[in-house]
Amino acid sequence: MHLGKTYKVSEFIAWTRRQIYLLLGVGAIPVVLYQVIGLRWLTIPLTVVGLLGTATSFIVGFKNVQTYNRTADAQQIWTSILNSSRFWGICIQGFVLRPDDARDLMERHIAWLTCLRYELRKPMPWESMEKASNAEYTRSYRIPERETSVDEELCKYLSEAELRQILKVGNQATQVLWLQSRGLKRMLDNDGISLTSYIELNKILKDLIEQQGRAERIKNFPYPRQYAIINTIFVWAFCALLPFGLLKEFDLLNQGITGFMQGSMVWLVIPFSATISWMYTSLEQVGESTENPFEGGANDVPITQISRTIERELREVIGETNLPALKQPVNHIIL
Numbered sequence: 197m198h199l200g201k202t203y204k205v206s207e208f209i210a211w212t213r214r215q216i217y218l219l220l221g222v223g224a225i226p227v228v229l230y231q232v233i234g235l236r237w238l239t240i241p242l243t244v245v246g247l248l249g250t251a252t253s254f255i256v257g258f259k260n261v262q263t264y265n266r267t268a269d270a271q272q273i274w275t276s277i278l279n280s281s282r283f284w285g286i287c288i289q290g291f292v293l294r295p296d297d298a299r300d301l302m303e304r305h306i307a308w309l310t311c312l313r314y315e316l317r318k319p320m321p322w323e324s325m326e327k328a329s330n331a332e333y334t335r336s337y338r339i340p341e342r343e344t345s346v347d348e349e350l351c352k353y354l355s356e357a358e359l360r361q362i363l364k365v366g367n368q369a370t371q372v373l374w375l376q377s378r379g380l381k382r383m384l385d386n387d388g389i390s391l392t393s394y395i396e397l398n399k400i401l402k403d404l405i406e407q408q409g410r411a412e413r414i415k416n417f418p419y420p421r422q423y424a425i426i427n428t429i430f431v432w433a434f435c436a437l438l439p440f441g442l443l444k445e446f447d448l449l450n451q452g453i454t455g456f457m458q459g460s461m462v463w464l465v466i467p468f469s470a471t472i473s474w475m476y477t478s479l480e481q482v483g484e485s486t487e488n489p490f491e492g493g494a495n496d497v498p499i500t501q502i503s504r505t506i507e508r509e510l511r512e513v514i515g516e517t518n519l520p521a522l523k524q525p526v527n528h529i530i531l
Contacts, residue, residue: 200528
């Protein structure tokens with residue numbers, strides 16, 4: 197998540213520069229064919245390009261709205277996890293009779309958050325973090341889940357026996373909740389909590405399972421691929437045809453000017469077509485980088501920071517004073 201006022205224009209241009217290079221090349225090809233080789237018939241009516249541009253605007257706008265909704269939904273899920281975690285801390289402090297039991301429940305909850313965030317950070321084939329522009333930009337901020345392994349993190353919160361059990365299963369977050377449920381039953385059997393408290397705490401576990409499932413839905417089900425490919429096709433079809441539509445328009449400008457640009461106005465098609473096309477490709481690139489809000493992009497939901505906030509608050513609830521420090525933004529970005 198970017199915490200600054202805005203991105204710098206230089207940052208945005210650097211992020212999209214590969215598209216700019218490509219667009220300049222796409223714009224140069226028809227100009228060379230038209231102006232240098234003399235293929236004067238090589239033009240397209242600008243109205244045809246305009247119709248394609250209008251259709252492209254609609255489909256790009258549709259994608260960006262949908263991808264923004266995925267990010268907003270992800271943020272709402274983790275806000276719910278934050279609120280449920282606070283309620284979990286209040287309940288274990290009020291319901292659990294033995295301090296050691298309360299600590300175990302708190303530690304397992306933090307372990308669940310750890311497993312969930314590592315699961316959500318796993319790369320998927322459809323995600324865009326491996327693209328050159330995104331991979332390059334990750335050097336300017338930190339992704340904590342790539343700096344340490346889940347094993348190193350979980351050993352802080354789980355016993356050795358529980359850790360071994362967690363690491364050998366596929367869905368580790370679900371396994372931690374199962375351990376949590378089993379721990380509650382053990383406390384009930386040993387008179388560590390009342391039956392009413394046991395029921396209430398299991399209701400919170402059910403809510404956490406639902407929130408986990410909602411987060412996994414966004415992670416494991418991508419923005420529909422049919423919409424993604426048609427968006428890319430429309431954008432690049434428009435970018436490829438735009439220079440052909442501008443050739444005759446810029447050639448007509450030669451009739452009204454004198455000087456060194458006389459007869460050479462067609463060359464301006466290259467920067468102007470690249471600029472217009474860049475607006476479309478930039479919107480497409482922004483939408484693509486927004487559609488997967490857990491992959492580790494600069495604008496993703498800060499699940500690591502939320503987890504650390506929850507850990508600090510839970511430790512305060514049980515009376516600890518040696519709290520883990522919150523992560524600090526790097527270049528205004530915090531995950």
